[in-house]
Amino acid sequence: MTDDSFQAEVLESELPVLVDMWAPWCQPCIAMKPTIQRLASELSGDVKVAELNIEENPFIQQKYDIDKYPMLLIFVDGIEVQRLVGSETHEQLLDALSNHVAVEKQR
Template sequence: MAKIPDTTDDAFQREVLDSDLPVLVDFWATWCGPCRALAPHVEAVAHEFDGKLKVVKLDIDSNPQTPAKYGIRGIPTLLVFKDGELVDKLVGNPGSKKKVAELVEKHTVTG
């Protein structure tokens, strides 16, 4: 399974908002234990929805502008963007891949 790419404040417009696919953004930090625990679930969802969903990570310590813009107050936080708009979010570690998949599946094209 491929590593989920990191995005930055500078690349957020291009990589997330301008994406043709829905995008799941994982807001995290290296010191965040729940973020590390969530990572395998996010990776599994990225694999399951390959071709239907783009998944990126954003380190809040290295990139403070984007979390501030979207009101990220706690991590991990997952945001779903579609057609450049924020359409869904999940704050905290839901503890399962199923919950992450449920977050994104209603925003992806099936079939």
């Protein structure tokens, strides 16, 4: 995802969206990739999972005041409803998403 596609991919999405704000130099961000990819696979059709490299997309980084990493934003109906900062486990991400959408916990 890019600054240019953010509007269509996130703000206009009919599905809730989990946005992974990451940077290539952020080791915790890289370490979370498998967890986020697993979540995307499990919740396909219920939740959209998107990644935004903040180094390449400064507009969104500034607009949403992204200054800590990893940072995950949850959007529902185009509105940011939750912000998660730091490394999160699969279960923590499912719990956060379940506050906003009906997700079946897969453990």
